[in-house]
Amino acid sequence: MSFTYDETIDGELMPVDRGALIAALQALSPELEVLHEAEDLRPFECDGLAAYRSVPLCVVLPSTVEQVRDVLKLAAARGVPVVARGAGTGLSGGAMPLEKGILLVMAKFNRILSLDPIAGTARVQPGVRNLAISQAAAPHGLYYAPDPSSQIACSIGGNVAENAGGVHCLKYGLTVHNILKADVLTIDGEWLAFGGESLDSPGFDLLALLTGSEGMLGIVVEVTVKLLPKPQCAKVLMASFDDVEKAGHAVAGIIGAGIIPGGLEMMDNLAIRAAEDFIHAGYPVDAQAILLCELDGVESDVDEDIARVRALLAQAGCSEVRVADDEAQRLRFWAGRKNAFPAVGRISPDYYCMDGTIPRRQLAHVLRGIAALGEEYGLQVANVFHAGDGNMHPLILFDANRPGELDRAEALGGKILELCVEVGGSITGEHGVGREKINQMCVQFTPDEIAFFHSVKAAFDPSGLLNPGKNIPTLHRCAEFGAMHIHHGQLSFPHLERF
Structure with a gap:
């Protein structure tokens, strides 16, 4: 599926002289890598959400902050949109390029600049892989807590853009809870420092605002x-x-008892079977669901918590409980869960990974709702959850070669997200909104709230050139989607349509 850019600036995209733009980019620095041939651009046409594709006007791979600043200044002067990209593992189309825009790939920013074991901090460039931070910190007995399933490949800049989590985010938090500072360049090339080296910084918490902003406010x-x-x-x-x-x-019983596991994950039978066939983690393939519950800390406390959790699981009606015999088996248990997505990809030609968050007390109700929706749309759904914090990842199985199945998968995904909102949850937990969930933003938020989001965007990027058409819908889009009330045929905030 190709994506047509319809979130316009001043009614339509400014015309771009492609040849002149590429020549100007190449003239910025002899060391600046600029890709513009068709075969070089094709690998960048999508992120992990491969259903949407768009070939960029050109791809720029800077290696210094000065090069990034020069590219942004040039783009601002010429009115050319810029989309930032890290490792391309995102799952919401947030890094999908624009046909009339520059794709700014930060992969060469891959150095760990410093590591202070006494302070318990590390300064890293945005292209550093998530797992590489923990590997560098391991000799000091330290690690970086957020661990997305894609941690072997995903980059810290992308983690900041999407506020990534992982299987251990229940106890240790998301990216926003595990970073102290971010240095950012605005579209005009201005350097901003959000946060600081200390645990708290004066003024507004702009670091939290930046985290999860999907490259719409600045370039990390x-x-x-x-x-x-x-x-x-x-x-x-x-x-x-x-x-x-x-x-x-x-799940509700464990959290309700005041126990906060390091990780509390859930998989249904379809996901169990796929993961076991792929990883051989030792999962019971006849079970309708499994919970993985990790408890960590001082050994005496862990043993006490295990006894309490065992009792709670029995009370909830579990059929079997197994404790990993050793570290190798513990890692195998987690390997099955972390490879659930590619495992499901082995049993279906295509799958559509959703990301929504619900109150934990609504978990059983939402699972029933997902099953009913799957039957209504005639598609199987494999459920994988960060169950402890209510972050769901339903995987909708489909075959894009069958006419209409992709459209049904998209429609089913939208209904699942709307169900999350209905029970008091959110349309995303860690994958972001990007291109994928922009219509459901109209369901979750009011016109006033969306207007406020546009105001924040305009404060940092008044021309709307950073990753336009993602994350925040225009009110016109919401009206067309049918999720927003229009007074006498007029939109409430027509002046916002320029963004």
Whole structure:
């Protein structure tokens, strides 16, 4: 599927003289890599959400902050949109390029600038892989807590853009809870520092505003992250259930008892079978659901918590509980969960990964709703959850070669997100809005709230050149989507349509 850019600036995109723009970019610096041949651009046409594709006007791969600044200044002067891209592992189309825009790829910013084991911090460039931070910190007994399933490949800049989480975010938080500072360049090339080296900084918390902004406010060129001591002890329980709803109630019981596991993940039978066939993690393939519950800390406390969790699982009706025998088995249990997405890709020609968040008490209800929606649309759904914090990842299985199946998968995904909103949740937990969920923004937020989002965007990027058409819908789009009330045929905030 190709994406037509319809979130316009001043009614339509400014005309771009492609040859002149490429020549101007190449003239900025002999070392600046500029890709413009068709075969060089094609690999950048999408991010992890491959259903949407768009070939950029050109791709620029800077290696210095000065080069980034020069590219941004040139783009601002010529009115050319800029989309930033990291490792391209995002799952919401947030890094999908524009046909009339520059794709700014930050992959060459891949150095760990410093690591301070005493302060428990590391200064890293945005292209540094998530896992590489923990590998560098390991000799000091430290690690970086957020661990998305794509951590072997995803970059810290992308993690900041999407506020990524991972299987251990229940106890240790998302990206926003694990960074101290971010250095950013605006579209005009101005350098801004959000946050600071200390645990708190004066003034507004602009670092939290930046985190999850999907490259719409500025380009991240450096991040200071927090490093944590490795827990003395970590043990994983795997609980099997003959009913998915029982597993949902078990999650509520564990959290309700005041126990905060390092990770609390859930998989249904379809996901279990796919992961076991791929990873051989030792999952019970006949179970309708499993919970993976990791408890960490001092060994005596961990053993006490394991006993309490066992009792809560039995009370919820689990059929079996297994504790990982050793570190190798603990890692295998987690490997199955972290490879659930590619595992599902082995049993279906295509799948559409959703990302929504719900109150934990609504887990069983939402699971029933997803099952009913799957039957209504005639598509299977494999459910994988960060169950402890209510972040769901339903995987909708389909075959794009069958006419209409992609459209049904998209429609089903939208209905699942709307169900999340209906029960008091959100349309995203860690994958961002990007291109994928922009219509559902109209469902979750009011016109006044969307107007406020546009005002924030305009404060940093008044020309609307950074990643336009993503994350924040225009009110015109919402009106067309049918999710917003129009008074007497007029939009409430017509002046915002220029963004």
